[in-house]
Structure formats: C-alpha cells, structure tokens
Amino acid sequence: MVRTGGRVRSADARDDVLAATLQLLEEAGYGGITIEKVAARSGVAKSTIYRWWDSRPGLVMEAYQHAVSQRMPEPDTGDVATDLTVFLTALYRVSEHPLRVRVLRGLMAEAQLNPAFEPAFRGFVQHRQTVVEDILRRAAGRGDLPAGINIAHAVDLVFGPFWYRLLVGHRPLDPADAPHHVADLLDGLKGNHGPPPQP
Amino acid sequence: MVRTGGRVRSADARDDVLAATLQLLEEAGYGGITIEKVAARSGVAKSTIYRWWDSRPGLVMEAYQHAVSQRMPEPDTGDVATDLTVFLTALYRVSEHPLRVRVLRGLMAEAQLNPAFEPAFRGFVQHRQTVVEDILRRAAGRGDLPAGINIAHAVDLVFGPFWYRLLVGHRPLDPADAPHHVADLLDGLKGNHGPPPQP
Amino acid sequence: MVRTGGRVRSADARDDVLAATLQLLEEAGYGGITIEKVAARSGVAKSTIYRWWDSRPGLVMEAYQHAVSQRMPEPDTGDVATDLTVFLTALYRVSEHPLRVRVLRGLMAEAQLNPAFEPAFRGFVQHRQTVVEDILRRAAGRGDLPAGINIAHAVDLVFGPFWYRLLVGHRPLDPADAPHHVADLLDGLKGNHGPPPQP
Amino acid sequence: MVRTGGRVRSADARDDVLAATLQLLEEAGYGGITIEKVAARSGVAKSTIYRWWDSRPGLVMEAYQHAVSQRMPEPDTGDVATDLTVFLTALYRVSEHPLRVRVLRGLMAEAQLNPAFEPAFRGFVQHRQTVVEDILRRAAGRGDLPAGINIAHAVDLVFGPFWYRLLVGHRPLDPADAPHHVADLLDGLKGNHGPPPQP
DNA sequence: ACATAACCGAGACGGTACGTCAGGTCTTGAC
C-alpha cells in the first residue's frame, strides 16, 4: 500500500490538540471537555479534529496514553506474591496522579453512557487483566497455587477494589497497601473455595 | 410553619413523570434520557419537572427507587458467613434485572462527570457499605474474626468486584457465586494481613 | 382559534431580529447575511430565529416588507394612462432607495438558486402584476383599449424593463421616465398586434 | 516571453473539468455546483481548478460558452422588422434548452450576489445589447425610424421581458411570439414618445 | 363562599455544543 500524494499530516496540529486536551482535562475534568473548546484552545480547526478522532473519548484516550504511556510492568520473577505486589503497586500509583485518575474515571463513565465506546474501553481494561491472569496461571502451573483456582474471579478481586475506590472516592488508594492486599488475596485463593472456572 | 392555602401537588403528574422516566430508561438507557423527552412522554410540563426534581440523576434515582424499592436485607443471624451470604446474594440479584443494572451504571457514570451529584451518590453507596461493616464489626466483637481486622478494606472486597463486573460487563454476575465469594473473603480476613485501620 | 397557554412571543426579539437583518442588508448586501450574524447583531438566540423563520430568504423578505410596507398604489382614476403612470412612477422610485434595490436583487437571485424559495418569490411578484392587469382589464372593459389586447404580454412590458435595469444596472431607473414608458406602451397596445390571449 | 521549462498545462484536465461542470449543471442546476463536486467528478484536483479558474461563475461561464458557443445571429437585411424578428426568435429559442436557461438564470443570480462577478456578467449582457442597438441605429439612419428615437429604452423593451419571463418563470417563452413582440415594439417606437437619449 | 396562593400546561427565551459541509489555501511527491 503506497501513498501516492497529498499533504502530509501535520504533527504540530496533532500535538497541539493532544496538549490542549490534557490542559482542559486538568482544568475542568473529563466532563468539562468539548471538541469546541479543544479546537479553540489548540488553534486547530474543529474539522481537523473530527478528521482524526471520531469522538471525545477516543481523543481523550489518545491524549492520555500519549502523555503517560509508561507501560504497566509485566513482572515474571517466579514468585507469585512478588509479581502481584509489583503490579498492584504500580497500579495503585495512579492515585498519585490526579490527572490520570480523572481520565480513568471519565473513560469509565463514558463507557457506561455511550454504547459505541464500550468495546474500546473493554479492550483497554481487558488488556490489563491479562497481565494478572498470566501471573496467576504461571503460579498455578508451578503448583504455587491450587490447580482448580478460579482465576477469573481472582482478577476481579484485584481490579474490583481498585476501580471501586477510584470511582467512589470514599478512601484514597495507597500504593503501600498493595502488599497487604496481595497477601489477603493469596490467602483466599489458597483456600480454594471458588467454583471451577467456566470451561 | 403553616401552609395557608394553594393548590396541592398533583400525584398524577408525579406518577406520570416517574413512569415515563422508567419507560425511557428501558428503551434508551440512562444516557438516552433527557428532561425534554420525559416531559413529552409524560405530558407533564418541563417546568413542573424542574420544580420537583433538581436534575436528571435525581429524577432517575427517585424513579428507580420508586419502582424497585425492595430494600436490601440487613441480616443479623449471629453467623458472619450466613449474614454475608444473604447480603451478597441479594446484591448480586440485581444482575437479573437489566433495568436496575442500567440505572446503577448510569448513576455511577453521572457521579464521575457531575461533581454536584457525587455526594448524593456517595451517600447512596455508603449506606450499603454500613450494612456490611456492621456485620463484620459484630463478628469481630464476638471473636469470630481477628480483632485487628481491616474492615474498610474488607468492604471494598465485597463491593469492588460487584461494581467492577457491573461496569465493565466482561463476565455476568451470578447470585449463586455469592457463597464462594464469601468463603474466599473470610479466608483472607482470618489470615489478618491487613494493616491496622486508620485511626 | 384560541391560545391555550405558553409564554407569549417576544415583540422585542422579533423587532431586534428584523432590525439587525436590515442593518446587515445595508452593510453587506443580501449575500453577506448569515443567520449567525443576525443572531449576534440582534442579541437574539439562533434557536429563536430558527423558531420563527424557516430560512434566510424568508427572514429577509419579512424584514424587507416590514420596513417598507408602504404599499404600492393601486390607482383607479378611470384613465388608463394616469393609472399606469402613477403605478410606474411609484415602482421606479425604488431606485431612490439603494437598500430596497439590493433586497429586490437579492431576493430575485435567491429565487434562481433555491427552488424552495421560488414559489414564495413568484407570489410576491405576481401580486404586483395583478395591479397592472386590473388597470388594463378595466380600460379594455371601458373600450379605452382594444378588446383583444394581450394583457399578459403588456404586463411583461411593464415589469420586464424595470427588473432588467434593476438587475443588470447598466442604466439607472428614473421615475421621471415613467410617463414616456407608459405612452410607448399604450401606443404599442393600441396597434393591437399581439396574438389573442390564451383562453 | 519564454517558457523556461516545466510541465505543460494538461488539455485533458481542462476538458474533464468543463465536462464535469456541464454534467453537474444538468443534474443539479447552477446552485447545485460546488468546486468540490466538480473536482470529485472530473478526477481533477481542486487546486488545479483554482489555478485556472478564479471562481465558480467564471468556470460555469466558460463551460457554458464552450458547450453552446453557437453565436447569436447579427442580421442586417435592410429591414428593421425582419432583423429584429430574426434576432428575437433566436433569443427566445433558449427556452427550448432548459440547460441553457438554468445557466443564464444562475449567472444572473451570481451577478446579484457577487459584486466581483458583476462586471463580467454585464459585459456578457451588453455584448448582446449592441446587436439590437446596431439594428435600430441603422434603421434610424435610413429613416425607417424617427430620428429622435430612444434606442436605449428600446433595447430594454427587447431584453427586459425576455429576462423577466426567464427569471420569474410565470409564463413560458415562445419563439413564435417574437414577430408580435417586434410589431408592438415598432408601433411604440414610431409614436416616439420617449425622451431624447441622454447625451 | 370565596380569596389566596401554590400548582400546572404550554411554550418562548438565551445559550452551548453538536457533527457536517464547502470554501479557498497550502504542502507533498510524482511526472
């Protein structure tokens, strides 16, 4: 597939839009963003924004990833407790960045209200789930966890409280809590009371 | 404080509005509701709606509670496992009512986007939390759970996965899973790895 | 027909919109008018303008008629030459008002480009034609003009040159020319060379 | 003036643009033409069109003349009635070609709205006027018409009704009417009621 | 019995933002 001509996409325009989006995010939160304001702030035409981003959540998601694209770790030390602690600590650290918190909350909200956005958001979420799934699967393979463990539910026990605290905001998340949460989780898992995973 | 006269609030108008709200909820979801549509559907004037409800989430919350006001149980049998199982089973049963699921998701979304609505929603959520807190506190008092238990985190372990599944929709909630989740939870708690609760 | 309720239409808003439309007409001509500018100039919301006027030409036409609603004379003195002279003189006097000239030209242009506007404009034009038709018909009835006269073509001889000069602008219209044009017209008519009018 | 090199103007591009313009003219009328559509239809880039034509009316005018460049007759038989009848008949025949009617109406409309186009359009119109002027001037020189005749107004009597019918569309133009219109016109002229032409 | 005052429907109002469209300019790489 070859390009046969045409003006090339302006990197300036792209960067200005993403920068303006982040600025607005900090000032007014996800709900305070409008394409109109992004256009005004960035000096980029609305039509140019619509050419490259199909929707507000798509734009915000890209701006977010562009800004904080430091990937989550995918630890594989051979010890399940260590792996989970590393991962959870990194996850909880989002609470130290109010901007990221606000973005995550806004994206979650959008996914509830806008069916068209749901699959994209689900993809984003599930990508994170697989990291934990892999850690648990490897541990079960090594015999460090019971064979019949319900991995799916364990994953929900990792991410559920995280999101719950993020969304309700009743209690701040603290990266220092991660080791305790991991210990609780593993205690529960070793008891192996879950039903067998769905085939 | 005496009323000295004046026409009394019309029960018809109130009922028509709530009914129309529920209808629209079923048809278009929370995000598909507008005050304008509710007014048109119900035959009640927009100004009347604004007189009695301050906002969309307020209206929806009332319509929801009016329709499905079966209170959550507050069990106190003396056995922590039984109490939690009863409660969790009732909680999970929401998944059998797509309407309620949609409302809960919409309210959560609104709370993310609309700061004015956050406190009301947090109140709604925390009321449910206290039921679980009370169950755990009583069990600890009886010595059925370690004294230094981190009740706050335990509550998050109950509600976190519930909301997470509800919001992301990656795996359906099943009331039959409640006993297993309770067992896992208690196993974790008895290990008592949590930090002491904040004073 | 009874009003059954609702806030009454604001005369201020209406007047402000029409005034702003005329102002813009003077400054920028018909083609320079946009609903957006009318809204900004008048301080009336765009939605209010769209509520009452379906389109730009409709708005301009009302503004024009509202401003210059001094009706054209419909003379009936019993003398065809006098009647026509009075009418034509009044008609030509539009050239003394550049604003009205611009509006007429703009409306004619819109009728060419916008099929939806054509009928409304044709109605406006034909209303003026009937005045001349009536003058000629009465004269023919009195025997002041040959019975078999082609009234339709005579009407075109009155309005055709008028519009032609207005639109092309090659030679200014002068109300003082009206008597001569009437005399020419009547000479031509009395010769009666036209085909019989279509039955 | 020497060309120093470089690619030569593509005749293909030019022809494709003009052909596409005519096609769109037939399908959607003058008002339905956009440079964008012409570019898409012709496969020629928008920038190329802008390079060679300054505006929509310029493009349409060239396309129109390119397609129907059959010149109007310029009769000189020595008889004024014959000359005028030949000319008027040819003029009226445009009504048999809806495409040309549409173009003429569109150009007239554009001249009203676009001051920059007015002079070009006036030139086009006046070129036609001179043909009639010459016929009348020759007749006056021969003594077939009174010497003090108002030629300018006579020209308006020829073109005025023609354009008026074309633009308003209230009554179809019929080439068969031309002889009658000529007879009426000459009757009026011979009466010589017009004011002396402006010096 | 009737005045009072709050209620109710209708719907106009000033706004904000939407997503689309065309205009006219500019940039790129191929010919």
Add this chain to the structure above:
DNA sequence: GTCAAGACCTGACGTACCGTCTCGGTTATGT
C-alpha cells in the same frame, strides 16, 4: 512547473437540549 492528492483553517449550517422565564388557567384549603 504542473498535476493529483489531500491536509489545513475558516466560518456557517441546522439540530438538540439545557435550564429559566412568562403566561393563563386550575384547584384546595382556611377563614
């Protein structure tokens, strides 16, 4: 140096709802 392609800014379009604000008309008291 022209060409096709197409990105870019500009500015207006017409629509949907927002939350507020008159209107005219309608009840229930409570004196």
